[in-house]
Amino acid sequence: MRRLIGHLFWAAVSVGAAFFLAGIALERGEPVNSMWLVLAATCTYLVGYRFYAKFIAAKVMVLNNDRATPAERLRNGHDYEPTNKWILFGHHFAAIAGPGPLVGPTLAAQFGYLPGTLWLIIGAVLGGAVQDFVILFCSMRRDGKTLGQMAREEIGKTGGIAALLTVLFIMIILLAVVALVVVNALKGSPWGTFTIAATMPIAIFMGLYLRYWRPGKVLEVSLIGFALVVLSIFGGQRVAESPALAPWFTLGGMSLAVAVIIYGFFASALPVWLLLAPRDYLSTFVKLGVVLMLGVGILFVRPELQLPAFTRFTDGTGPIFAGKIFPFCFITIACGAISGFHSLISSGTTPKMIAKEWHAWPVGYGSMLLESFVGIMAMIAACVLQPGVYFAVNSPAGIVGTTPEAATATITSWGFPVTVGEMEQLARDVGEHTLFYRTGGAPSLALGMAHIFATGAGGRAIVGFWYHFAIMFEALFILTIIDAGTRVGRFMLQDLLGHLHKSLGRTSWMPGVIGASAVVVLAWGYFLIQGVRDPLGGINSLWPLFGIANQLLAAIALCVATTILIKMHRARYMWITCLPLAWLVVVTFTAGWQKIFSPEPRVGFLAQADHLESALRSGQIAAAKVAESQALIFNARLDAAVCGIFLFLVALILADSIRVWAGILRGTREAKVTEAPFVPSRLRPEEI
Amino acid sequence: MSLLKRASFLLWELLQELSDESAYRRHLAYHGRRHSPEEWRRFSDQRLQAKYVRPKCC
Numbered sequence: 233m234r235r236l237i238g239h240l241f242w243a244a245v246s247v248g249a250a251f252f253l254a255g256i257a258l259e260r261g262e263p264v265n266s267m268w269l270v271l272a273a274t275c276t277y278l279v280g281y282r283f284y285a286k287f288i289a290a291k292v293m294v295l296n297n298d299r300a301t302p303a304e305r306l307r308n309g310h311d312y313e314p315t316n317k318w319i320l321f322g323h324h325f326a327a328i329a330g331p332g333p334l335v336g337p338t339l340a341a342q343f344g345y346l347p348g349t350l351w352l353i354i355g356a357v358l359g360g361a362v363q364d365f366v367i368l369f370c371s372m373r374r375d376g377k378t379l380g381q382m383a384r385e386e387i388g389k390t391g392g393i394a395a396l397l398t399v400l401f402i403m404i405i406l407l408a409v410v411a412l413v414v415v416n417a418l419k420g421s422p423w424g425t426f427t428i429a430a431t432m433p434i435a436i437f438m439g440l441y442l443r444y445w446r447p448g449k450v451l452e453v454s455l456i457g458f459a460l461v462v463l464s465i466f467g468g469q470r471v472a473e474s475p476a477l478a479p480w481f482t483l484g485g486m487s488l489a490v491a492v493i494i495y496g497f498f499a500s501a502l503p504v505w506l507l508l509a510p511r512d513y514l515s516t517f518v519k520l521g522v523v524l525m526l527g528v529g530i531l532f533v534r535p536e537l538q539l540p541a542f543t544r545f546t547d548g549t550g551p552i553f554a555g556k557i558f559p560f561c562f563i564t565i566a567c568g569a570i571s572g573f574h575s576l577i578s579s580g581t582t583p584k585m586i587a588k589e590w591h592a593w594p595v596g597y598g599s600m601l602l603e604s605f606v607g608i609m610a611m612i613a614a615c616v617l618q619p620g621v622y623f624a625v626n627s628p629a630g631i632v633g634t635t636p637e638a639a640t641a642t643i644t645s646w647g648f649p650v651t652v653g654e655m656e657q658l659a660r661d662v663g664e665h666t667l668f669y670r671t672g673g674a675p676s677l678a679l680g681m682a683h684i685f686a687t688g689a690g691g692r693a694i695v696g697f698w699y700h701f702a703i704m705f706e707a708l709f710i711l712t713i714i715d716a717g718t719r720v721g722r723f724m725l726q727d728l729l730g731h732l733h734k735s736l737g738r739t740s741w742m743p744g745v746i747g748a749s750a751v752v753v754l755a756w757g758y759f760l761i762q763g764v765r766d767p768l769g770g771i772n773s774l775w776p777l778f779g780i781a782n783q784l785l786a787a788i789a790l791c792v793a794t795t796i797l798i799k800m801h802r803a804r805y806m807w808i809t810c811l812p813l814a815w816l817v818v819v820t821f822t823a824g825w826q827k828i829f830s831p832e833p834r835v836g837f838l839a840q841a842d843h844l845e846s847a848l849r850s851g852q853i854a855a856a857k858v859a860e861s862q863a864l865i866f867n868a869r870l871d872a873a874v875c876g877i878f879l880f881l882v883a884l885i886l887a888d889s890i891r892v893w894a895g896i897l898r899g900t901r902e903a904k905v906t907e908a909p910f911v912p913s914r915l916r917p918e919e920i
Numbered sequence: 921m922s923l924l925k926r927a928s929f930l931l932w933e934l935l936q937e938l939s940d941e942s943a944y945r946r947h948l949a950y951h952g953r954r955h956s957p958e959e960w961r962r963f964s965d966q967r968l969q970a971k972y973v974r975p976k977c978c
Contacts, residue, residue, distance in 0.1 A: 309950025311970060315937070322934040332978040399975070406978050447960035450939035504968045516938050566978075573977045580974050716976040723973050782978065 242282060249275035253353075256541070257346060263536040266612040269345070270530065273353050273608045277601040280357035285365060285597040292797065292805040293369045295589040300913040302375045303585050312376070314587035314920050317594055324582045325599040326516050328364070328574050329523070331410055331674075331710050332567025332782075333607040338673040338680075339775060340564040341614040341622065342550045346541040347561045348611050355562070355569030356604030359812035363786055364574045365596035366793040366809060371579035372586055373907035379579045379789055383885070385906050386795045391888050394881045395788050399576070400724050401878065402781040404752070406573075407496070407717045408759030409778045410710045412770050415488045415760070416672035417703055422481035423472035423663050425488070427700055428707045429481070430464035431511065432495070438510035450513055457514045461708075465700050472663055482665075485764040492714065493757040499711075500718035500749045508715040515709040522681075522705045526609050529684040537615040539622065544646065551627035552671070553772045554834035559823040563779035568607025570812060572785025574600065587920040588913070613680030614673075620650025621658060621667075625676045628769030629669045636668055661692060662699035671769035678702035721752035762867045765860065768834065773871055776827055780820050780875060784882040787816045791889040798896050799903045806893075817886065824879045828872045837872035841865045940967055 252272035256264060289295045306312040315323070340348035371377055377385075380399070384392025418424045438457045446452060471477045483491070499507050548556035553564065567573070578596060586592055614622060623643045624632075632639040636652045643650050659667045662682065667675065682698035690698070723739065725748045730737015736744045763770025790813040797806050830836030833843040844865045847853050853861050895901025936942040947963045948955060 309946045310943070310966070313943070313946060316930070316933065318930050319934050319937050323937055326938055328977045330976065330978045403975060410978070442964075443961065444957070447957040447964075448941065448944055448955060450941055451935060454939065504972050505964060508972065509964075509968050513939055517935070520938075571978065573975070576975055577977050581971075713976045713978065716972055719972050720975045778978075 242279075245275050245278050245282075249279050253350075256349065260541065263538070264345070264541075265534055265536050266530055266616070267534050269349055269537075269608055269612060272349075273605055276353050276357060277605070280361070281598060281601060284357065285361065285593055288362065288365065288597075288805075288808060289590065289593045292802055292808055293366070295369070295592065297588045297590050298913055299589055300911040300915070301372055301586045301589060302583065302908065303587055304913060304915045305908070305911055306375065306584075311581060312584045314915055315585040316920055317587065317591035320582065320585050320587075320591065320595050321599055322520070323585070324577065324595050325602050326520060327577045327581065328571075328599060329519060329603050329606060330567065330573075330713060331413065331706060332571060332573075333603050334610040334677055334706065335413055335673040335775075336565040336568055336779070337607045337611040338614040338677045339552055339626070339771065340561050341539055341611060342543060342545050342552045342626070343557050343561050344540050344542040344546070345537050345611060345615045347546070347557055348565055349608060351562055351565055352568050352604050352607045352611065355565070356601055356607075359815065360568075360570035360574070360604065360786075361597045361600035362808060362812060363570060363572075363789055363793065364578045364600045365592060366797075367575045367789050368578040368583055368586075368592050368596035369589075370793060370796050371583040372589065372592060375908050376584040377579060379575050379792065382579065382796070383788065383792050386792055386799070387885065387888050387892055391788075391791070391885050394885045394888075396724070398781070398785055398788060398878065398881050400721065401874065401881075402572070402778075402785055403717050403721050403724075404755045405759060405774065405778045405781050405874070407714055407721070407756035408763065409771075409774045410713055411489070411492050411496070411756065411760045412763040412774060413672040413674050414707050414710050415485055415492060415764060416670060416769075416771075417674035417678070417707060418483070418488055419485050419670070420482060420665055421472075421703075422478040423468040423696075423700055424703045424707070425468075425481040425483055426471040426477075427461075427464050427468040427704050428711070430467065431461060431514075431704070431708055431711070432507070434460045434464065435507050435511040435514065438514065439506040442510060443505055453510065454513050454517050457510065458518065461514070461518075461704060462701075465697060465704060468700060469663060469696065486761070489757070489760050489764045492711075493753055493760065495711070496714050496718045496757070497749055497753040499715040500722055500753070501745055504719070508712070508719065511708070511715065512712050515712045518705055519709050522702075523606055523609075526613070526681060526684065527605075529681075529688045530609055530612055533684050533687045535612070535616040535684060535687070537612070538617060539615040539619050543619075548832075548835070551623060551631040552769075553775060554832065555776065555823070555826065559819040559826070560776065562819045563776050563783065563823045565607065566779045566782040566786075568604050568610075570783065570786050570816065572782050572787070572789055575786065575789035587915060610677060613677055613684060616680050616683055617676060618650065618654075619648040620644065621654065621679070622676055623648055624650050624655055625667050625670050625679065626673065627669070628671050628767065628772070630767035630769065632669075636666070639668055661695050663696040664699075669769070671771050673771070674703065674706045678706065718749065718752050718756070721755075722748040725752060762863075762870075765863065766867075767864075772834065773837070773868075776823065777871060777875060780824050780827065781878050783816050783820045784878050787813055787820065787882050788885050790816065791885055795889055795892055796905075798893050799905050801903065803897060817882075820882070821879060824875050827875050837868045837875065841868035841872075844868070940964075943967060 256268045303314040380395045383395040438453045441453045546557040632642040681702040685698040686695040763774050790809045794809040833840040896903045
């Protein structure tokens with residue numbers, strides 16, 4: 233009887249998935265309620281989790297709870313520790329969830345709600361969650377080895393070095409693009425700038441509290457820190473209203489970029505306990521809390537989507553970023569659908585904490601589904617805005633016109649009516665001077681979140697608080713990524729420099745620390761300033777570059793996973809990893825090729841450089857703008873070169889992997905499995 | 921009710937894990953030491969050093 237009920241339940245969920253997906257895909261001409269997206273995603277995730285992931289776990293990876301995991305065998309009270317699966321699920325989710333699944337879907341909403349939503353759901357079920365799950369399994373069977381180590385051991389030295397270089401380059405682009413999101417969110421906003429600036433002394437206070445006053449009381453100090461951050465949001469409002477203080481915190485893009493660069497340098501060189509760690513604790517709790525709040529808010533408010541299923545910009549003429557729906561929708565949404573960065577987390581701390589092999593199923597596959605759901609919530613938050621408002625906030629002046637009148641006229645002519653009065657009223661409601669040209673995704677996401685939160689609690693009277701709460705939430709963990717990323721980049725660089733001179737590799741040698749930090753900060757800072765100067769808003773060139781890089785890293789992870797499956801004599805199941813791999817290779821190489829060679833200047837970097845150069849030669853550019861144009865030409869060519877390097881590195885790993893696969897399948901190469909030997913598990917249920 | 925209790929317990933444990941407080945308790949138990957400001961600083965330095973050599977996810 234129980235079995236029958238189970239069958240009926242799963243049949244209902246499967247029918248529900250098909251019904252709700254068909255509903256959002258076929259509905260035209262009338263507003264769609266956000267619950268359709270929530271239900272379509274939830275039912276599809278459940279089916280994917282119950283059937284596809286379980287099939288992979290049972291038939292492909294043959295998970296075995298009788299086999300001791302590294303957490304049990306190498307238990308040391310530190311990083312190797314058997315952990316309850318639901319606690320580890322939350323821990324892993326907190327580690328993989330960053331700004332990517334929030335910003336990517338917000339930007340991709342320029343195509344309408346449907347393409348991004350379908351990609352988030354299908355991409356996660358068949359690609360992203362599979363990647364996370366399989367890499368977690370591979371690392372768990374190898375005592376928690378990193379992706380780089382596995383690439384070196386399973387594919388070869390070339391693969392290992394290429395993976396390391398790819399990670400370093402991606403980090404530089406990632407840091408630049410997330411810093412640009414913060415800069416664009418805080419540009420001309422004294423309220424936001426004050427709030428974010430206040431988080432720095434708050435984090436230092438937390439660091440000192442934890443180090444000297446109440447050692448070990450992390451939860452206690454995080455609660456105090458959160459209260460202070462909320463107070464700083466109210467303080468920000470007072471600052472914005474004060475004629476004396478507001479000018480101090482009203483900064484332009486370039487000043488903010490320089491401030492973030494200086495901050496990044498000091499944060500990476502300062503002792504980690506002073507600023508980075510307390511901010512990280514705080515941002516993790518705020519992140520989880522806000523994600524939960526947004527989920528509850530959407531379920532409670534059930535807002536209607538204002539953006540259509542498809543917009544006219546599927547043809548590649550979008551104002552937020554240029555390029556057709558294929559491949560650019562799939563590049564813009566990386567995190568939330570499939571993100572290569574997750575493979576670094578799945579081969580990091582998590583495999584060392586898994587108590588039983590079957591726990592990898594909810595932890596690896598399940599937490600990626602939750603991240604995908606965060607992406608769906610971000611898509612909903614962006615799509616509840618009036619389309620005209622959404623485009624007015626996200627479009628750069630270089631596309632829609634340099635005055636509010638010109639911008640609203642352009643956007644209205646696209647069929648998305650909006651007036652200067654509406655935008656001014658909205659800006660007043662959220663305590664901003666203007667909401668035009670706020671590219672980067674963060675302000676429009678904050679507007680959508682504020683709309684949902686304010687509808688649920690407080691109404692229009694406190695929409696300004698919710699807007700700045702959302703901005704604070706986004707900026708808080710982006711700055712944590714900048715701190716930590718610069719630090720990691722510094723370690724990687726020092727590791728490489730250590731081969732040239734021993735002392736350069738010592739992480740305790742101050743000149744080495746300062747020099748390496750400066751190099752890493754200048755590297756991402758260069759791209760950040762390039763983004764700030766870009767008349768198209770920076771996001772147009774940097775976000776696709778980041779998306780391509782992130783998904784190329786996923787391609788590397790899937791190459792490693794496929795190699796391991798073949799070596800495990802599971803070649804008949806290699807389609808599980810080859811399917812997303814093939815898709816990623818097609819998407820990223822098409823996008824990469826178009827970003828380099830497209831004849832359309834808004835898409836192709838080289839065409840953009842040529843276009844500017846010919847304008848310069850023919851004297852169409854004013855004398856005052858010559859130096860700026862020359863810098864733009866150089867930057868476009870640099871971006872083309874960076875994109876080319878990414879593609880080359882991944883092509884190298886792909887070719888190397890195919891060589892290994894062919895050798896094993898033809899029988900000319902040994903299929904040596906490098907996993908740790910079987911040791912029976914003695915872990916008692918009460919221990920986990 | 922017991923489900924709610926269990927969920928609250930798991931949430932509390934998750935917060936403790938994310939805040940490294942659980943890891944600190946394990947550290948004390950594993951090494952047979954007692955809590956002190958110096959011990960926390962020793963643990964925290966080791967823990968954070970290992971934690972921040974890995975990139976944070978985007």
